[in-house]
Amino acid sequence: MIERTPILNAVTQVVLLVMLFVILVPFWMVFAAASHDFVTVNRVPMPLWPGGHLYENLSEVWIKGNFGTALTNSLISSVLVTVGKVFLASITAFSIVFFRYRARMLVFWAIFITLMLPLEVRIVPTYAVAANVLSPLQQMLNLLGFQLVLPEWNLLNTYAGLVLPLVATATGTFLYRQFYLTIPKDLAEAAKMDGAGPLRFYWQILMPLSRSNMAALAAIMFVYAWNQYLWPLLVITDQANYATATMQLQKMVPEGFGEPPVWNTAMAATLIVLVPPAIVSILLQRLIVRGLITTEK
Amino acid sequence: MSAISLRNVKKAYGKNEVVHGVDFEAAAGEFVVILGPSGCGKSTLLRMVAGLESVTAGDIEIGGRVVNALEPRERGCAMVFQNYALYPHMSVADNIGYSLKVAGVPRSTRETRVKAVAESLGLGEFLRRKPGQLSGGQRQRVAMGRAMIREPLVFLYDEPLSNLDAKLRVAMRVEIRRLHQKLGTTTLFVTHDQVEAMTLADRIVVMNKGVIEQVGTPADVYHRPQSTYVASFIGAPGMNILPARLGAGSSLLLLDDGQTVDLAGHPGGSDLPNEVHVGIRAESISLANHGRGVRAKVHFTEELGSSRLLHAEVGSTPIIVSSKDAGIIEPGAEVNLELPPDSLHFFNPDSGRRIAH
Numbered sequence: 323m324i325e326r327t328p329i330l331n332a333v334t335q336v337v338l339l340v341m342l343f344v345i346l347v348p349f350w351m352v353f354a355a356a357s358h359d360f361v362t363v364n365r366v367p368m369p370l371w372p373g374g375h376l377y378e379n380l381s382e383v384w385i386k387g388n389f390g391t392a393l394t395n396s397l398i399s400s401v402l403v404t405v406g407k408v409f410l411a412s413i414t415a416f417s418i419v420f421f422r423y424r425a426r427m428l429v430f431w432a433i434f435i436t437l438m439l440p441l442e443v444r445i446v447p448t449y450a451v452a453a454n455v456l457s458p459l460q461q462m463l464n465l466l467g468f469q470l471v472l473p474e475w476n477l478l479n480t481y482a483g484l485v486l487p488l489v490a491t492a493t494g495t496f497l498y499r500q501f502y503l504t505i506p507k508d509l510a511e512a513a514k515m516d517g518a519g520p521l522r523f524y525w526q527i528l529m530p531l532s533r534s535n536m537a538a539l540a541a542i543m544f545v546y547a548w549n550q551y552l553w554p555l556l557v558i559t560d561q562a563n564y565a566t567a568t569m570q571l572q573k574m575v576p577e578g579f580g581e582p583p584v585w586n587t588a589m590a591a592t593l594i595v596l597v598p599p600a601i602v603s604i605l606l607q608r609l610i611v612r613g614l615i616t617t618e619k
Numbered sequence: 620m621s622a623i624s625l626r627n628v629k630k631a632y633g634k635n636e637v638v639h640g641v642d643f644e645a646a647a648g649e650f651v652v653i654l655g656p657s658g659c660g661k662s663t664l665l666r667m668v669a670g671l672e673s674v675t676a677g678d679i680e681i682g683g684r685v686v687n688a689l690e691p692r693e694r695g696c697a698m699v700f701q702n703y704a705l706y707p708h709m710s711v712a713d714n715i716g717y718s719l720k721v722a723g724v725p726r727s728t729r730e731t732r733v734k735a736v737a738e739s740l741g742l743g744e745f746l747r748r749k750p751g752q753l754s755g756g757q758r759q760r761v762a763m764g765r766a767m768i769r770e771p772l773v774f775l776y777d778e779p780l781s782n783l784d785a786k787l788r789v790a791m792r793v794e795i796r797r798l799h800q801k802l803g804t805t806t807l808f809v810t811h812d813q814v815e816a817m818t819l820a821d822r823i824v825v826m827n828k829g830v831i832e833q834v835g836t837p838a839d840v841y842h843r844p845q846s847t848y849v850a851s852f853i854g855a856p857g858m859n860i861l862p863a864r865l866g867a868g869s870s871l872l873l874l875d876d877g878q879t880v881d882l883a884g885h886p887g888g889s890d891l892p893n894e895v896h897v898g899i900r901a902e903s904i905s906l907a908n909h910g911r912g913v914r915a916k917v918h919f920t921e922e923l924g925s926s927r928l929l930h931a932e933v934g935s936t937p938i939i940v941s942s943k944d945a946g947i948i949e950p951g952a953e954v955n956l957e958l959p960p961d962s963l964h965f966f967n968p969d970s971g972r973r974i975a976h
């Protein structure tokens with residue numbers, strides 16, 4: 323749109339700046355609080371200008387919270403969740419959009435309905451399965467009158483346990499479906515004429531075309547996986563080795579009665595935990611924008 | 620041996636049959652144009668040959684082999700799509716060479732072949748560009764290159780020129796014809812543009828509502844249309860069709876307002892049925908002196924430069940006359956038209972089919 327409305331432009335700019343300010347203030351406060359010593363941070367009001375104890379706080383909390391291990395765990399599980407989600411969403415939507423079979427719409431709606439069943443809602447049955455993966459099968463066998471006893475196999479304290487229940491994604495499938503629907507039918511047919519089978523078409527044509535789509539989905543999903551708290555808390559009991567960053571962060575916040583709040587180290591821990599998703603978002607953001615710029619007809 | 624042969628091919632979507640039993644053969648090296656109005660099933664027919672659409676009934680043979688159950692890639696066809704359908708994220712070279720890559724042709728061979736094809740289409744300098752950075756005509760050429768590089772048994776074109784502007788369309792038409800002369804590959808070319816069909820085809824297949832109306836050379840289709848449908852579809856303007864009755868002694872023809880045309884000199888005048896539809900081309904009609912021929916009322920004239928088209932009415936039947944030397948004729952004026960007996964075509968008024976001769 324090309325319009326000559328200087329006043330409106332100015333107003334828009336002001337609104338944007340205000341929003342930016344509102345968004346950035348909490349981050350600034352985290353940063354400022356993380357850089358003071360215990361006494362300064364508890365002064366009322368807390369000084370908004372950063373102090374000189376940032377490095378000290380960071381290194382203290384790094385050891386105390388075992389963040390070396392925790393960040394690695396979070397990174398591994400979040401990357402796996404993200405890759406799994408993108409792969410699963412893209413290939414599921416591929417099936418729904420590019421193939422004609424009877425149950426197609428049924429499958430689509432079944433997936434869509436799971437939007438209403440986030441992990442938090444189905445956490446008890448999910449835990450039951452994670453604690454004994456073969457139990458649904460066992461129950462079915464029992465129901466059918468078989469006396470077979472399946473071995474017990476649990477996913478507690480494993481990366482698989484952290485990752486698998488989070489991998490299925492209705493949002494991502496829907497996003498990919500919408501994207502695939504914009505791809506001209508001719509393109510799939512041209513690939514067919516060129517001799518490419520479905521998987522080759524998926525891999526060599528759909529995947530490169532969906533790059534910006536993929537970046538957007540990955541950014542959202544990485545942050546989602548990184549921020550998981552409830553599920554890791556349930557599935558990980560061996561906290562010395564498998565704790566995730568969010569679990570460790572919780573331990574840095576003072577709890578219990580009468581203990582003084584050590585906000586400076588808590589904020590330093592927060593700073594540590596929020597850096598990786600921020601970096602991922604910024605990196606993928608560049609890809610998203612690049613994808614948008616080089617979009618061709 | 621025929622390169623393509625269709626035997627009683629039908630296509631139905633659910634209960635709705637859109638191609639009702641098509642039979643025809645294309646000889647090896649022939650350029651066949653499938654011509655028909657929008658929605659008549661041309662694309663469907665072509666896509667069945669390509670293998671993109673299943674065949675409901677009948678057989679399709681390519682190079683002597685029934686291909687009904689074969690995958691597109693096994694049929695030896697290459698297709699050029701109306702919207703080009705180039706892979707947007709690949710360079711021109713990769714687009715052209717994709718089928719070779721899929722087939723596992725080594726990179727060096729692939730590059731030489733891509734280069735050769737691109738050179739022959741004048742795309743040599745665009746090999747590194749993406750389709751988005753090309754003009755419509757260049758994209759069209761890339762699409763042709765992608766088809767050519769596979770050295771197919773059959774080329775299939777689905778209205779490949781309809782997205783181009785008029786001038787480019789003529790240029791690309793020439794190019795397609797030149798390409799066909801050079802490669803000699805059997806070609807099926809779908810279009811709804813009869814000029815394209817006339818200029819390109821060795822033979823034209825005229826389709827209407829899922830059936831073939833006529834198969835013939837362009838001259839055949841123009842000069843001996845087998846039905847009123849073909850007669851009025853081919854040519855610009857299409858043939859005039861006038862309802863008529865045979866008068867006394869079969870030598871006179873009564874048009875619907877009672878005027879007569881002398882049939883003397885028409886070879887088969889005597890064995891015509893009582894009721895006919897008479898066809899005559901606009902350029903076969905000439906203006907006559909007052910008192911001769913058939914009276915018609917002029918509605919308006921269209922200036923074409925080399926000639927004029929008079930849009931007139933005989934009784935209540937519209938008629939178009941093409942004349943090189945008509946002066947300015949005022950709307951509403953009466954003219955006399957000479958309809959030479961040997962330029963008349965006769966059609967059965969019920970079936971629309973041509974009556975022999």
Ligand SMILES: Nc1ncnc2c1ncn2[C@@H]1O[C@H](COP(=O)(O)OP(=O)(O)OP(=O)(O)O)[C@@H](O)[C@H]1O
Pocket residue numbers: 632637655656657658659660661662663664811
């Ligand atoms: N997938 C489909 N499902 C149902 N009907 C279809 C389908 N594809 C085509 N048709 C119908 O088949 C008929 C023929 O379609 P087709 O695309 O072959 O026409 P066409 O002659 O190529 O027309 P155009 O010149 O507009 O491309 C049309 O009536 C169309 O509505």
Ligand SMILES: [Mg+2]
Pocket residue numbers: 661662663777778
């Ligand atoms: Mg069509």
